[in-house]
Amino acid sequence: MKTEHRSGCPINLSLEVFGDRWSLIILRDMIFGGKRHFREMLNGSIEGIASNILADRLKRLMELGMLTKADDPSHKQKAIYSLTEMAITLVPIMAHLGAWGRVWLPVSEELSIRAELLEKGGPELWEQFMDELRHEHLGTPVAAPERPSVRATLQAAYEAVVARKASDGIKAPAA
């Protein structure tokens, strides 16, 4: 791993980690999309990441300590990528980024409903989500009481918007 840093400033060092156009996208898909395999990330990416870029970034994120890789028992060639605690603690940053983007940028309704719910849920919801991610990726026991998972809730809201927009389209196709 490279140890040459431009400065010891926290913001600069953070930028050196994900100051590019793909690293955070990959982490977003793992965190909010539950993606764990190479092909899942490659084909599921709405932004259309190229396979060589994906391979390069996964490798880089592993070197940085944000991801780990393990064999998938169900398939000798399959690899499962897991988030580390370092990556899981990005959830609040993702939430803020989403909230900021929703205010200032031309976001689409269906892709921003998750950000909206995450923002409204606040730090409490973020903590619950991070606990779920720790359970899922680090194997920690479930501390919180049983309740619908944050990711499933966000996903359901996304699908509800998609369904509503589709039915709106039937009633008023040219709207």
Next chain:
Amino acid sequence: MKTEHRSGCPINLSLEVFGDRWSLIILRDMIFGGKRHFREMLNGSIEGIASNILADRLKRLMELGMLTKADDPSHKQKAIYSLTEMAITLVPIMAHLGAWGRVWLPVSEELSIRAELLEKGGPELWEQFMDELRHEHLGTPVAAPERPSVRATLQAAYEAVVARKASDGIKAPAA
């Protein structure tokens, strides 16, 4: 301005705005360093930005609506760059980024004291800071009661650490 976006996802769109290695650095220097002029940013940058990169990013940030440029009355060739509300609302993101970097990355003590104070101050301090920036860059009246400015407080803390490390160096040079 380009209107081609990879997707309408808030996180993706945010990355398209500052998903590079310099844009946030420039905004950081303006927000926390109070830099307003080209040369100030060029020579004051601890990361050593090149003049062509700086010119390109300033132009880009203006096109994106994050900065505005105005003539400096004191010098016909001088330009004063101002933050817009869009850029000022990045303060909470900066605070989270700094807090995350402080935990996970090899930050230097003197350059992370600001991040530490900003984190401890919480949203209340961020709001006060944003109000100061609005006054400074947008000319809004000062709503809050008179008190030492957040930037000055952060700067003083930085200088105190630098001074302490220097005197430590005299007592124990090889520490």
Next chain:
DNA sequence: TGCAACTGATTGCAAAACGCAATCAGTTTG
């Protein structure tokens, strides 16, 4: 008046990063 220092940039150029398409060897499925 003359000249150095300073203003916000711009240009040339080499290196690196990007991104698309094709390809790879091994694994599983039908």
Next chain:
DNA sequence: CAAACTGATTGCGTTTTGCAATCAGTTGCA
């Protein structure tokens, strides 16, 4: 045994980056 799928890798042309040098106009000082 062939097709589909696994996580990648390679080649190659385009774009972006970043360093050094340079630019024209402005200001301050002698």
